[in-house]
Amino acid sequence: MYPTMNDHPSYSYDSHMGPVPASGVPDPSPAQPYPVHHHAYISNSLPRAPPAPVSGQWTSGLCHCFDDPVNCVITCVCPCITFGQITEIVNRGSKSCVSRGLLFGLLALTGCACFYSCFYRSKLRGQYDLQEEPCTDCLVHFCCWSCALCQEYRELKNRGFDMGIGWEANMDRQKRGVTVAPIVIPGMAR
Structure with missing residues (x-):
């Protein structure tokens, strides 16, 4: 029977890095597995700042x-x-939020809401010079209106708009020079 790394007195065995010599420096031999970096999954789970x-x-x-996710649930419900x-x-x-929302609700009962909402997607694209993608505005709203509304909201x-306070309050904030609070990433404080 051949001796293993666990049998060697100057090596300990780390379940994540494999055999490690008593000096604490891993052996660079090709037989040793590469160390697993557990921090790689953490960086992907942190909230992203909007681009x-x-x-x-x-x-x-x-x-x-x-x-x-909050807007996604609200839009679906x-x-x-x-x-x-x-x-x-x-x-x-x-035009007020309430009046346009009620009109959209009434048109949804007839099945024509997607035609009304595609008009506003076109208007939004015109204001910000956005591309008409992945297809025409009417097709986007006809095929997946909930995704289209979520995208427009985002x-x-x-x-820079706070969607919960409306146009007037956003303009008041802008006049006063109030900006949106910075996004704080948990765990990054020192």
Whole structure:
């Protein structure tokens, strides 16, 4: 029988790194497995800051609904709320959140809400010079209106709007010079 690394008195065995000499420095021999870096999965689980808006590009993808899970749930349960919030900002306060949300709800009962909401997607794209992707606005809203509403909501949010307070309050904040609080990543304090 051949001796193993565990039988050698100057080596200890680490379950994650394999055999480690008593000096604490791993043996660079090719028979030794590479060490496992447990910190690799932690960096992927931290919340991401919203990307900075780039002219002509959306700040998030159509299917990234879970980037904002609260809005995703609200949009799935009651899309008229999200639609109303979007339209108040896109209309620059000329139409209220409540009136547009109620109209969207009534049109949803007839099955025509996607045609109404695609108009606002086009208007949003025009305001921020965004590309019409992955296909035309009407097709996006006809095939997956909930994802489209979530994307539009995130786009306005990533461009600095607090979607819960409406147009007037956002303009008051901007006049006073109040900015959104920075995103604090837990565990990064010293």
